[in-house]
Amino acid sequence: MDKTRKKRSAPRSGRRILFLGDFAYASTKPIVSGVIRHISNRSGVSLLVCGAHPGNDDRGYAFETDVDGVITCSGLAGKFARRLAAAGNRAPIVFVSQPCDFPSAAGRSVSLVCDDAAISESAASLLLRHGLASFGYVGSRLDVAGAGWDAARRAAFLDAIAAKGMPAAVYEAPQRRLGSRADFAALAAWLRALPKPCGLFVSYDQRALHVLNVCRAEGIAIPEEIQVIGVDNEEWICESTIPTLTSIEPDFEGAGRRAAESLLAMMDGAAGGRTETFGVRRVVQRMSTTDVHGSASRAVRARDYLRSHAGEPIGVAQLARMLNCSVRTLQTSYKTVFRTTLTDDLAMSRIEKARGLLKGTKTPVGAIPEMIGYSSPIHFARLFKAKTGMSMLEYRRRASGNDRRNPSPRSSGSIR
Numbered sequence: 001m002d003k004t005r006k007k008r009s010a011p012r013s014g015r016r017i018l019f020l021g022d023f024a025y026a027s028t029k030p031i032v033s034g035v036i037r038h039i040s041n042r043s044g045v046s047l048l049v050c051g052a053h054p055g056n057d058d059r060g061y062a063f064e065t066d067v068d069g070v071i072t073c074s075g076l077a078g079k080f081a082r083r084l085a086a087a088g089n090r091a092p093i094v095f096v097s098q099p100c101d102f103p104s105a106a107g108r109s110v111s112l113v114c115d116d117a118a119i120s121e122s123a124a125s126l127l128l129r130h131g132l133a134s135f136g137y138v139g140s141r142l143d144v145a146g147a148g149w150d151a152a153r154r155a156a157f158l159d160a161i162a163a164k165g166m167p168a169a170v171y172e173a174p175q176r177r178l179g180s181r182a183d184f185a186a187l188a189a190w191l192r193a194l195p196k197p198c199g200l201f202v203s204y205d206q207r208a209l210h211v212l213n214v215c216r217a218e219g220i221a222i223p224e225e226i227q228v229i230g231v232d233n234e235e236w237i238c239e240s241t242i243p244t245l246t247s248i249e250p251d252f253e254g255a256g257r258r259a260a261e262s263l264l265a266m267m268d269g270a271a272g273g274r275t276e277t278f279g280v281r282r283v284v285q286r287m288s289t290t291d292v293h294g295s296a297s298r299a300v301r302a303r304d305y306l307r308s309h310a311g312e313p314i315g316v317a318q319l320a321r322m323l324n325c326s327v328r329t330l331q332t333s334y335k336t337v338f339r340t341t342l343t344d345d346l347a348m349s350r351i352e353k354a355r356g357l358l359k360g361t362k363t364p365v366g367a368i369p370e371m372i373g374y375s376s377p378i379h380f381a382r383l384f385k386a387k388t389g390m391s392m393l394e395y396r397r398r399a400s401g402n403d404r405r406n407p408s409p410r411s412s413g414s415i416r
Helices: 003-008 028-039 058-063 077-086 103-108 116-128 148-162 181-193 205-218 252-267 295-308 316-322 327-338 342-360 365-371 377-388 392-400
Strands: 015-020 045-050 069-073 093-096 109-114 134-138 168-171 198-202 226-231 246-250 274-278 280-284
Touching: 015 028, 015 252, 028 045, 028 069, 028 252, 069 252, 093 252, 103 109, 109 252, 116 148, 116 198, 116 226, 116 246, 116 280, 134 148, 134 205, 148 168, 168 181, 181 205, 198 205, 205 226, 246 252, 252 274, 252 280, 295 316, 295 327, 295 342, 316 327, 316 342, 327 342, 342 365, 342 377, 342 392, 365 377, 365 392, 377 392
Parallel strands: 015 045, 015 069, 069 093, 093 109, 109 274, 134 168, 134 198, 198 226, 226 246
Antiparallel strands: 246 280
């Protein structure tokens, strides 16, 4: 066997990419997901993920020089990237959600940073549609290191509001830790003084949680007096607050795919030394920005009608015509306000109507579906059992306290 053949029979384990991420940030998981999706169909490429689990001793990867490329994102990961570079590794690096901040890596790096202007313009666009009297911005402390992104979001939001000739205020946080008593007291006074109704853009979701806490303590109604929108779509916050929090979700997964693509290109010899931006993936509307003069009012009227006309054969399209809107608009606003679909709510209203008839009248079981707007008795019977865990006949027996009563004769149209 010649030397070449021998060398090929014992190759290295392919190209090794190190991902350095601080998983305390909501952005890290979708970023690494985008990386994995991009390289999963590439042969000869392996991925080492550092920081994914506190029980793993994977921080050691950060001092390993035998990697061919590095992707790093916000937080403590930057510190490990610096130590890796200081250890003598000359591998190309892609920075996601942060710029390259050490000169020795500038020529062999690509930075992918969030387009803060696009984030702010999305927030302004949503709030400006709601006929509000004023607008405001709540951010971080601009005197701390690394707050450039916050300043950029504030400036872009104020510009977008000013372009429409509307007033906008800015909350200037005191020189104390965010979330401190002093911060909350100053924030409360600022929120009370805002002209209402007001649209508030908050630079990130955890800061928006502070705003919601203060509004609740001060008795400031959301969304009636203040509408709030955050950034990052951290669902553990956004879906848990009362009301739920509208948030802008940057395209973190797309940034991860682009990071992997750029890194592989540099590993193949492409030049680095540039900065690119990634934008908005979607705006997830929840209760905190409900348009109380439009979608909320429409949704409330729709629910009131459903509850009072549950026995009528009304459909979603007919209801949308009555409310002078499209089916899609009605369905979207209904789910935003009530966190359930109009169709499901209609079905539950009819089930409640059926329960009342089964419990309070002697109406034959087989006649009930048609009375509450169902053309198919069999379909409603299945729905009733799926939602209540019993047939209509079983429900009537239990409601009357007579589980052993003989079933109704067929002439009554009994349905199981």
